[in-house]
Amino acid sequence: MIYARIAGTGSYLPGEPVTNNDLVARGVDTSDEWIVERTGIRSRHLAPAEVGSSELARIACERAIEAAGCNADDIDLIIVATSTPDYIFPSTAALLQSKLGIRNGGAAFDVQAVCSGFVYALTVAEKFIRSGSHKRALVVGAEVFSRILDWSDRGTCVLFGDGAGAVVLEASEAPGIxxxxxxxxxxxxxxxxxxxxxxxxxxxxxxxxxxxxxxxxxxxxxxxxxxxxxxxxxxxxxxxxxxxxxxxxxxxxxxxxxxxxxxxxxxxxxxxxxxxxxxxxxxxxxxxxxxxxxxxxxxxxxxxxxxxxxxxxxxxxxxxx
The missing domain is CATH 3.40.47.10 (Thiolase/Chalcone synthase)
Structure with a gap:
Protein backbone atom coordinates (compact mmCIF):
# COMPACT_ATOMS: atom_id res chain seq x y z
CA MET A 1 0.00 0.00 0.00
CA ILE A 2 1.29 3.45 -0.94
CA TYR A 3 0.44 6.33 1.39
CA ALA A 4 1.16 10.06 1.21
CA ARG A 5 2.87 11.77 4.14
CA ILE A 6 4.00 15.33 4.80
CA ALA A 7 7.79 15.28 4.87
CA GLY A 8 8.48 19.00 5.33
CA THR A 9 6.75 22.34 5.74
CA GLY A 10 7.65 25.93 4.89
CA SER A 11 6.08 29.37 4.86
CA TYR A 12 6.75 33.00 4.07
CA LEU A 13 5.16 36.33 4.99
CA PRO A 14 6.36 39.40 3.05
CA GLY A 15 7.69 42.53 4.73
CA GLU A 16 6.96 43.80 8.20
CA PRO A 17 3.58 43.34 9.93
CA VAL A 18 1.01 46.01 9.10
CA THR A 19 -0.96 46.60 12.29
CA ASN A 20 -4.54 47.74 12.61
CA ASN A 21 -3.29 51.14 13.74
CA ASP A 22 -1.11 51.29 10.64
CA LEU A 23 -4.25 50.90 8.52
CA VAL A 24 -5.89 53.74 10.44
CA ALA A 25 -2.83 55.89 9.75
CA ARG A 26 -3.16 55.06 6.04
CA GLY A 27 -6.71 56.42 6.04
CA VAL A 28 -8.87 53.32 6.54
CA ASP A 29 -12.01 54.26 8.48
CA THR A 30 -11.65 51.76 11.32
CA SER A 31 -9.96 51.19 14.68
CA ASP A 32 -7.85 48.53 16.35
CA GLU A 33 -10.63 47.85 18.84
CA TRP A 34 -13.26 47.42 16.10
CA ILE A 35 -11.13 44.93 14.14
CA VAL A 36 -9.91 42.88 17.12
CA GLU A 37 -13.36 42.58 18.68
CA ARG A 38 -14.98 41.32 15.48
CA THR A 39 -12.20 39.24 13.95
CA GLY A 40 -9.27 38.70 16.31
CA ILE A 41 -6.92 40.17 13.67
CA ARG A 42 -4.14 42.44 14.94
CA SER A 43 -1.85 42.61 11.90
CA ARG A 44 -1.29 41.33 8.38
CA HIS A 45 1.50 41.34 5.77
CA LEU A 46 1.25 43.11 2.40
CA ALA A 47 3.51 42.20 -0.51
CA PRO A 48 5.28 44.94 -2.50
CA ALA A 49 3.67 45.75 -5.84
CA GLU A 50 6.39 43.98 -7.79
CA VAL A 51 6.11 40.70 -5.83
CA GLY A 52 3.59 38.12 -6.99
CA SER A 53 2.24 34.87 -5.60
CA SER A 54 4.91 32.80 -7.35
CA GLU A 55 7.71 34.64 -5.53
CA LEU A 56 6.06 34.19 -2.13
CA ALA A 57 5.58 30.53 -3.04
CA ARG A 58 9.22 30.14 -4.05
CA ILE A 59 10.52 31.11 -0.63
CA ALA A 60 7.98 28.95 1.20
CA CYS A 61 8.83 25.99 -1.04
CA GLU A 62 12.57 26.34 -0.59
CA ARG A 63 12.01 26.15 3.17
CA ALA A 64 9.73 23.12 2.82
CA ILE A 65 12.21 21.32 0.57
CA GLU A 66 15.00 21.98 3.05
CA ALA A 67 12.85 20.68 5.92
CA ALA A 68 12.03 17.53 3.93
CA GLY A 69 15.71 16.84 3.32
CA CYS A 70 15.31 16.49 -0.43
CA ASN A 71 16.35 18.43 -3.52
CA ALA A 72 14.21 20.52 -5.85
CA ASP A 73 14.76 18.03 -8.69
CA ASP A 74 13.24 15.31 -6.52
CA ILE A 75 9.86 17.06 -6.92
CA ASP A 76 7.79 15.54 -9.74
CA LEU A 77 4.49 17.32 -9.07
CA ILE A 78 3.66 20.92 -8.16
CA ILE A 79 0.15 22.05 -7.27
CA VAL A 80 -0.38 25.69 -6.31
CA ALA A 81 -3.62 26.81 -4.72
CA THR A 82 -4.21 30.48 -5.46
CA SER A 83 -6.94 32.95 -6.36
CA THR A 84 -4.38 35.65 -7.16
CA PRO A 85 -2.08 34.22 -9.85
CA ASP A 86 0.77 36.21 -11.33
CA TYR A 87 -0.65 35.89 -14.84
CA ILE A 88 -3.82 34.74 -16.54
CA PHE A 89 -1.47 32.08 -17.90
CA PRO A 90 0.90 30.32 -17.55
CA SER A 91 -0.02 28.90 -14.18
CA THR A 92 1.63 30.10 -11.00
CA ALA A 93 2.80 26.50 -10.57
CA ALA A 94 4.67 26.63 -13.88
CA LEU A 95 6.33 29.92 -12.91
CA LEU A 96 7.22 28.42 -9.53
CA GLN A 97 8.73 25.35 -11.19
CA SER A 98 10.97 27.64 -13.24
CA LYS A 99 12.00 29.72 -10.23
CA LEU A 100 12.95 26.58 -8.32
CA GLY A 101 15.09 25.41 -11.24
CA ILE A 102 13.17 22.16 -11.67
CA ARG A 103 13.76 20.78 -15.18
CA ASN A 104 12.59 17.18 -14.83
CA GLY A 105 9.33 17.61 -16.74
CA GLY A 106 7.09 16.90 -13.76
CA ALA A 107 3.51 18.11 -13.78
CA ALA A 108 2.66 21.61 -12.54
CA PHE A 109 -0.76 23.23 -12.32
CA ASP A 110 -2.93 25.55 -10.23
CA VAL A 111 -6.07 24.84 -8.22
CA GLN A 112 -8.63 27.61 -7.68
CA ALA A 113 -10.87 26.92 -4.69
CA VAL A 114 -10.18 30.20 -2.85
CA CYS A 115 -9.76 29.65 0.92
CA SER A 116 -10.29 25.88 0.60
CA GLY A 117 -7.60 25.74 -2.05
CA PHE A 118 -4.83 24.21 0.02
CA VAL A 119 -7.03 21.33 1.22
CA TYR A 120 -8.20 20.80 -2.38
CA ALA A 121 -4.59 20.79 -3.63
CA LEU A 122 -3.40 18.47 -0.87
CA THR A 123 -6.19 16.01 -1.57
CA VAL A 124 -5.46 16.02 -5.31
CA ALA A 125 -1.74 15.50 -4.70
CA GLU A 126 -2.48 12.61 -2.37
CA LYS A 127 -4.43 10.83 -5.13
CA PHE A 128 -1.50 11.22 -7.55
CA ILE A 129 0.93 9.79 -5.02
CA ARG A 130 -1.28 6.92 -3.91
CA SER A 131 -1.84 5.96 -7.55
CA GLY A 132 1.91 5.39 -7.88
CA SER A 133 2.29 7.87 -10.73
CA HIS A 134 4.25 10.43 -8.67
CA LYS A 135 6.64 10.17 -5.74
CA ARG A 136 7.05 13.64 -4.28
CA ALA A 137 4.84 16.73 -4.57
CA LEU A 138 5.03 20.36 -3.60
CA VAL A 139 1.61 21.50 -2.40
CA VAL A 140 1.40 25.25 -2.00
CA GLY A 141 -1.05 27.95 -0.98
CA ALA A 142 0.07 31.42 -2.11
CA GLU A 143 -1.89 34.66 -2.23
CA VAL A 144 -1.56 38.40 -2.73
CA PHE A 145 -5.11 39.26 -1.72
CA SER A 146 -4.10 42.88 -1.12
CA ARG A 147 -4.36 43.30 -4.93
CA ILE A 148 -8.11 42.64 -4.99
CA LEU A 149 -9.17 44.68 -1.94
CA ASP A 150 -11.24 47.85 -2.00
CA TRP A 151 -9.42 49.91 0.61
CA SER A 152 -12.48 52.11 1.08
CA ASP A 153 -14.53 49.10 2.26
CA ARG A 154 -13.55 48.64 5.90
CA GLY A 155 -15.73 45.53 6.16
CA THR A 156 -13.35 43.60 3.90
CA CYS A 157 -10.01 45.38 3.50
CA VAL A 158 -9.01 44.91 7.15
CA LEU A 159 -9.52 41.15 6.99
CA PHE A 160 -7.01 39.96 4.42
CA GLY A 161 -3.27 39.70 3.93
CA ASP A 162 -0.59 38.16 1.71
CA GLY A 163 1.58 35.11 2.25
CA ALA A 164 2.48 31.58 1.22
CA GLY A 165 2.79 28.17 2.82
CA ALA A 166 3.95 24.86 1.39
CA VAL A 167 4.43 21.20 2.19
CA VAL A 168 6.41 18.42 0.58
CA LEU A 169 4.11 15.42 0.28
CA GLU A 170 5.84 12.15 -0.49
CA ALA A 171 5.11 8.47 -1.00
CA SER A 172 5.46 6.40 2.16
CA GLU A 173 4.83 2.92 3.48
CA ALA A 174 3.43 4.46 6.66
CA PRO A 175 -0.02 6.10 6.70
CA GLY A 176 -0.08 9.89 6.46
CA ILE A 177 -3.30 11.35 5.09
Missing amino acids: RASALHADGSHHPILCVPGGVASGQVIGDPFLRMDGQSVFKFAVKVLGDVALEVLEQAGALPAQVDWLIPHQANIRILQATAKRLGMSMDRVITTVDRHGNTSAASIPLALDLAVRDGRIRPGHRVILEGVGGGFTWGAALLDF
Whole structure:
Protein backbone atom coordinates (compact mmCIF):
# COMPACT_ATOMS: atom_id res chain seq x y z
CA MET A 1 0.00 0.00 0.00
CA ILE A 2 1.29 3.45 -0.94
CA TYR A 3 0.44 6.33 1.39
CA ALA A 4 1.16 10.06 1.21
CA ARG A 5 2.87 11.77 4.14
CA ILE A 6 4.00 15.33 4.80
CA ALA A 7 7.79 15.28 4.87
CA GLY A 8 8.48 19.00 5.33
CA THR A 9 6.75 22.34 5.74
CA GLY A 10 7.65 25.93 4.89
CA SER A 11 6.08 29.37 4.86
CA TYR A 12 6.75 33.00 4.07
CA LEU A 13 5.16 36.33 4.99
CA PRO A 14 6.36 39.40 3.05
CA GLY A 15 7.69 42.53 4.73
CA GLU A 16 6.96 43.80 8.20
CA PRO A 17 3.58 43.34 9.93
CA VAL A 18 1.01 46.01 9.10
CA THR A 19 -0.96 46.60 12.29
CA ASN A 20 -4.54 47.74 12.61
CA ASN A 21 -3.29 51.14 13.74
CA ASP A 22 -1.11 51.29 10.64
CA LEU A 23 -4.25 50.90 8.52
CA VAL A 24 -5.89 53.74 10.44
CA ALA A 25 -2.83 55.89 9.75
CA ARG A 26 -3.16 55.06 6.04
CA GLY A 27 -6.71 56.42 6.04
CA VAL A 28 -8.87 53.32 6.54
CA ASP A 29 -12.01 54.26 8.48
CA THR A 30 -11.65 51.76 11.32
CA SER A 31 -9.96 51.19 14.68
CA ASP A 32 -7.85 48.53 16.35
CA GLU A 33 -10.63 47.85 18.84
CA TRP A 34 -13.26 47.42 16.10
CA ILE A 35 -11.13 44.93 14.14
CA VAL A 36 -9.91 42.88 17.12
CA GLU A 37 -13.36 42.58 18.68
CA ARG A 38 -14.98 41.32 15.48
CA THR A 39 -12.20 39.24 13.95
CA GLY A 40 -9.27 38.70 16.31
CA ILE A 41 -6.92 40.17 13.67
CA ARG A 42 -4.14 42.44 14.94
CA SER A 43 -1.85 42.61 11.90
CA ARG A 44 -1.29 41.33 8.38
CA HIS A 45 1.50 41.34 5.77
CA LEU A 46 1.25 43.11 2.40
CA ALA A 47 3.51 42.20 -0.51
CA PRO A 48 5.28 44.94 -2.50
CA ALA A 49 3.67 45.75 -5.84
CA GLU A 50 6.39 43.98 -7.79
CA VAL A 51 6.11 40.70 -5.83
CA GLY A 52 3.59 38.12 -6.99
CA SER A 53 2.24 34.87 -5.60
CA SER A 54 4.91 32.80 -7.35
CA GLU A 55 7.71 34.64 -5.53
CA LEU A 56 6.06 34.19 -2.13
CA ALA A 57 5.58 30.53 -3.04
CA ARG A 58 9.22 30.14 -4.05
CA ILE A 59 10.52 31.11 -0.63
CA ALA A 60 7.98 28.95 1.20
CA CYS A 61 8.83 25.99 -1.04
CA GLU A 62 12.57 26.34 -0.59
CA ARG A 63 12.01 26.15 3.17
CA ALA A 64 9.73 23.12 2.82
CA ILE A 65 12.21 21.32 0.57
CA GLU A 66 15.00 21.98 3.05
CA ALA A 67 12.85 20.68 5.92
CA ALA A 68 12.03 17.53 3.93
CA GLY A 69 15.71 16.84 3.32
CA CYS A 70 15.31 16.49 -0.43
CA ASN A 71 16.35 18.43 -3.52
CA ALA A 72 14.21 20.52 -5.85
CA ASP A 73 14.76 18.03 -8.69
CA ASP A 74 13.24 15.31 -6.52
CA ILE A 75 9.86 17.06 -6.92
CA ASP A 76 7.79 15.54 -9.74
CA LEU A 77 4.49 17.32 -9.07
CA ILE A 78 3.66 20.92 -8.16
CA ILE A 79 0.15 22.05 -7.27
CA VAL A 80 -0.38 25.69 -6.31
CA ALA A 81 -3.62 26.81 -4.72
CA THR A 82 -4.21 30.48 -5.46
CA SER A 83 -6.94 32.95 -6.36
CA THR A 84 -4.38 35.65 -7.16
CA PRO A 85 -2.08 34.22 -9.85
CA ASP A 86 0.77 36.21 -11.33
CA TYR A 87 -0.65 35.89 -14.84
CA ILE A 88 -3.82 34.74 -16.54
CA PHE A 89 -1.47 32.08 -17.90
CA PRO A 90 0.90 30.32 -17.55
CA SER A 91 -0.02 28.90 -14.18
CA THR A 92 1.63 30.10 -11.00
CA ALA A 93 2.80 26.50 -10.57
CA ALA A 94 4.67 26.63 -13.88
CA LEU A 95 6.33 29.92 -12.91
CA LEU A 96 7.22 28.42 -9.53
CA GLN A 97 8.73 25.35 -11.19
CA SER A 98 10.97 27.64 -13.24
CA LYS A 99 12.00 29.72 -10.23
CA LEU A 100 12.95 26.58 -8.32
CA GLY A 101 15.09 25.41 -11.24
CA ILE A 102 13.17 22.16 -11.67
CA ARG A 103 13.76 20.78 -15.18
CA ASN A 104 12.59 17.18 -14.83
CA GLY A 105 9.33 17.61 -16.74
CA GLY A 106 7.09 16.90 -13.76
CA ALA A 107 3.51 18.11 -13.78
CA ALA A 108 2.66 21.61 -12.54
CA PHE A 109 -0.76 23.23 -12.32
CA ASP A 110 -2.93 25.55 -10.23
CA VAL A 111 -6.07 24.84 -8.22
CA GLN A 112 -8.63 27.61 -7.68
CA ALA A 113 -10.87 26.92 -4.69
CA VAL A 114 -10.18 30.20 -2.85
CA CYS A 115 -9.76 29.65 0.92
CA SER A 116 -10.29 25.88 0.60
CA GLY A 117 -7.60 25.74 -2.05
CA PHE A 118 -4.83 24.21 0.02
CA VAL A 119 -7.03 21.33 1.22
CA TYR A 120 -8.20 20.80 -2.38
CA ALA A 121 -4.59 20.79 -3.63
CA LEU A 122 -3.40 18.47 -0.87
CA THR A 123 -6.19 16.01 -1.57
CA VAL A 124 -5.46 16.02 -5.31
CA ALA A 125 -1.74 15.50 -4.70
CA GLU A 126 -2.48 12.61 -2.37
CA LYS A 127 -4.43 10.83 -5.13
CA PHE A 128 -1.50 11.22 -7.55
CA ILE A 129 0.93 9.79 -5.02
CA ARG A 130 -1.28 6.92 -3.91
CA SER A 131 -1.84 5.96 -7.55
CA GLY A 132 1.91 5.39 -7.88
CA SER A 133 2.29 7.87 -10.73
CA HIS A 134 4.25 10.43 -8.67
CA LYS A 135 6.64 10.17 -5.74
CA ARG A 136 7.05 13.64 -4.28
CA ALA A 137 4.84 16.73 -4.57
CA LEU A 138 5.03 20.36 -3.60
CA VAL A 139 1.61 21.50 -2.40
CA VAL A 140 1.40 25.25 -2.00
CA GLY A 141 -1.05 27.95 -0.98
CA ALA A 142 0.07 31.42 -2.11
CA GLU A 143 -1.89 34.66 -2.23
CA VAL A 144 -1.56 38.40 -2.73
CA PHE A 145 -5.11 39.26 -1.72
CA SER A 146 -4.10 42.88 -1.12
CA ARG A 147 -4.36 43.30 -4.93
CA ILE A 148 -8.11 42.64 -4.99
CA LEU A 149 -9.17 44.68 -1.94
CA ASP A 150 -11.24 47.85 -2.00
CA TRP A 151 -9.42 49.91 0.61
CA SER A 152 -12.48 52.11 1.08
CA ASP A 153 -14.53 49.10 2.26
CA ARG A 154 -13.55 48.64 5.90
CA GLY A 155 -15.73 45.53 6.16
CA THR A 156 -13.35 43.60 3.90
CA CYS A 157 -10.01 45.38 3.50
CA VAL A 158 -9.01 44.91 7.15
CA LEU A 159 -9.52 41.15 6.99
CA PHE A 160 -7.01 39.96 4.42
CA GLY A 161 -3.27 39.70 3.93
CA ASP A 162 -0.59 38.16 1.71
CA GLY A 163 1.58 35.11 2.25
CA ALA A 164 2.48 31.58 1.22
CA GLY A 165 2.79 28.17 2.82
CA ALA A 166 3.95 24.86 1.39
CA VAL A 167 4.43 21.20 2.19
CA VAL A 168 6.41 18.42 0.58
CA LEU A 169 4.11 15.42 0.28
CA GLU A 170 5.84 12.15 -0.49
CA ALA A 171 5.11 8.47 -1.00
CA SER A 172 5.46 6.40 2.16
CA GLU A 173 4.83 2.92 3.48
CA ALA A 174 3.43 4.46 6.66
CA PRO A 175 -0.02 6.10 6.70
CA GLY A 176 -0.08 9.89 6.46
CA ILE A 177 -3.30 11.35 5.09
CA ARG A 178 -5.97 9.13 6.61
CA ALA A 179 -9.13 10.66 5.14
CA SER A 180 -10.25 13.63 3.09
CA ALA A 181 -13.46 15.19 1.80
CA LEU A 182 -14.10 17.98 -0.70
CA HIS A 183 -17.38 19.76 -1.42
CA ALA A 184 -18.78 22.73 -3.32
CA ASP A 185 -22.10 24.50 -3.78
CA GLY A 186 -21.95 27.20 -6.43
CA SER A 187 -25.39 28.55 -5.57
CA HIS A 188 -23.84 30.47 -2.68
CA HIS A 189 -21.32 32.37 -4.83
CA PRO A 190 -22.89 35.84 -4.41
CA ILE A 191 -22.04 36.07 -0.70
CA LEU A 192 -18.27 35.98 -1.31
CA CYS A 193 -16.81 36.76 -4.70
CA VAL A 194 -14.79 39.06 -6.93
CA PRO A 195 -17.42 39.67 -9.62
CA GLY A 196 -15.13 40.97 -12.34
CA GLY A 197 -12.82 39.90 -15.14
CA VAL A 198 -10.72 41.14 -18.04
CA ALA A 199 -11.74 41.36 -21.68
CA SER A 200 -10.03 43.21 -24.54
CA GLY A 201 -7.65 44.83 -22.09
CA GLN A 202 -10.44 46.24 -19.95
CA VAL A 203 -11.75 45.30 -16.52
CA ILE A 204 -15.28 43.95 -16.87
CA GLY A 205 -17.49 44.17 -13.80
CA ASP A 206 -16.22 44.74 -10.25
CA PRO A 207 -12.56 43.75 -9.68
CA PHE A 208 -12.73 43.89 -5.87
CA LEU A 209 -13.59 41.32 -3.24
CA ARG A 210 -17.20 41.59 -2.02
CA MET A 211 -18.59 39.75 0.97
CA ASP A 212 -21.77 39.36 3.00
CA GLY A 213 -19.98 38.78 6.29
CA GLN A 214 -22.92 37.51 8.33
CA SER A 215 -23.97 34.97 5.69
CA VAL A 216 -20.39 33.78 5.26
CA PHE A 217 -20.02 33.32 9.01
CA LYS A 218 -23.14 31.16 9.33
CA PHE A 219 -22.24 29.05 6.32
CA ALA A 220 -18.61 28.58 7.39
CA VAL A 221 -19.41 27.45 10.92
CA LYS A 222 -21.86 24.82 9.68
CA VAL A 223 -19.77 23.29 6.92
CA LEU A 224 -16.48 23.33 8.86
CA GLY A 225 -18.10 21.35 11.64
CA ASP A 226 -19.78 18.98 9.19
CA VAL A 227 -16.69 18.24 7.11
CA ALA A 228 -14.46 17.68 10.15
CA LEU A 229 -16.94 15.09 11.44
CA GLU A 230 -17.08 13.55 7.96
CA VAL A 231 -13.35 12.83 7.76
CA LEU A 232 -13.33 11.57 11.34
CA GLU A 233 -16.10 9.14 10.46
CA GLN A 234 -14.19 7.99 7.37
CA ALA A 235 -11.17 7.20 9.53
CA GLY A 236 -13.16 5.66 12.37
CA ALA A 237 -11.85 8.30 14.76
CA LEU A 238 -13.34 10.63 17.35
CA PRO A 239 -12.65 14.32 17.99
CA ALA A 240 -10.99 13.36 21.28
CA GLN A 241 -8.37 11.43 19.29
CA VAL A 242 -7.31 14.54 17.35
CA ASP A 243 -4.27 16.37 18.71
CA TRP A 244 -4.63 19.54 16.64
CA LEU A 245 -7.25 21.31 14.56
CA ILE A 246 -6.00 23.74 11.91
CA PRO A 247 -8.95 25.56 10.35
CA HIS A 248 -8.72 28.19 7.66
CA GLN A 249 -7.69 31.36 9.48
CA ALA A 250 -10.53 33.73 8.61
CA ASN A 251 -12.00 34.99 11.85
CA ILE A 252 -11.38 34.00 15.47
CA ARG A 253 -15.13 33.66 16.05
CA ILE A 254 -15.38 31.05 13.29
CA LEU A 255 -12.47 29.12 14.82
CA GLN A 256 -14.07 29.23 18.26
CA ALA A 257 -17.47 28.13 16.97
CA THR A 258 -15.95 25.25 15.01
CA ALA A 259 -13.96 24.04 18.01
CA LYS A 260 -17.08 24.19 20.16
CA ARG A 261 -19.03 22.16 17.59
CA LEU A 262 -16.35 19.45 17.77
CA GLY A 263 -16.07 19.57 21.55
CA MET A 264 -12.44 20.67 21.34
CA SER A 265 -10.82 23.27 23.57
CA MET A 266 -9.13 26.23 21.90
CA ASP A 267 -5.75 25.11 23.23
CA ARG A 268 -5.92 22.32 20.61
CA VAL A 269 -6.65 24.78 17.79
CA ILE A 270 -3.71 26.33 15.94
CA THR A 271 -4.53 30.03 15.67
CA THR A 272 -2.54 32.49 13.58
CA VAL A 273 -5.28 34.79 12.30
CA ASP A 274 -4.19 37.45 14.80
CA ARG A 275 -0.78 37.87 13.15
CA HIS A 276 -1.49 37.55 9.41
CA GLY A 277 -5.25 37.87 8.93
CA ASN A 278 -7.05 35.90 6.24
CA THR A 279 -4.47 34.78 3.68
CA SER A 280 -6.97 32.60 1.81
CA ALA A 281 -5.32 29.43 0.43
CA ALA A 282 -2.09 30.23 2.30
CA SER A 283 -3.60 30.34 5.77
CA ILE A 284 -3.65 26.61 6.58
CA PRO A 285 -0.05 25.83 5.50
CA LEU A 286 1.14 29.02 7.22
CA ALA A 287 -0.43 27.86 10.49
CA LEU A 288 0.83 24.30 9.99
CA ASP A 289 4.41 25.40 9.41
CA LEU A 290 4.40 27.68 12.45
CA ALA A 291 3.14 24.91 14.72
CA VAL A 292 5.64 22.39 13.34
CA ARG A 293 8.58 24.74 13.77
CA ASP A 294 7.65 25.84 17.29
CA GLY A 295 7.33 22.20 18.37
CA ARG A 296 3.61 21.96 19.01
CA ILE A 297 2.98 19.54 16.14
CA ARG A 298 5.30 16.55 16.36
CA PRO A 299 5.64 13.20 14.55
CA GLY A 300 2.73 10.93 15.43
CA HIS A 301 0.28 13.74 16.12
CA ARG A 302 -3.12 13.50 14.47
CA VAL A 303 -4.20 16.71 12.75
CA ILE A 304 -7.31 17.97 10.95
CA LEU A 305 -6.82 20.60 8.23
CA GLU A 306 -10.03 22.25 7.02
CA GLY A 307 -11.08 25.22 4.94
CA VAL A 308 -14.08 27.00 3.49
CA GLY A 309 -14.06 29.66 0.81
CA GLY A 310 -15.85 31.45 -1.98
CA GLY A 311 -17.57 29.28 -4.49
CA PHE A 312 -18.68 28.05 -2.05
CA THR A 313 -16.07 25.35 -1.52
CA TRP A 314 -15.10 23.45 1.59
CA GLY A 315 -13.04 20.45 2.57
CA ALA A 316 -10.97 18.73 5.23
CA ALA A 317 -8.12 16.25 5.57
CA LEU A 318 -7.26 14.09 8.58
CA LEU A 319 -3.62 13.14 8.78
CA ASP A 320 -0.96 11.58 10.96
CA PHE A 321 2.01 13.89 10.97
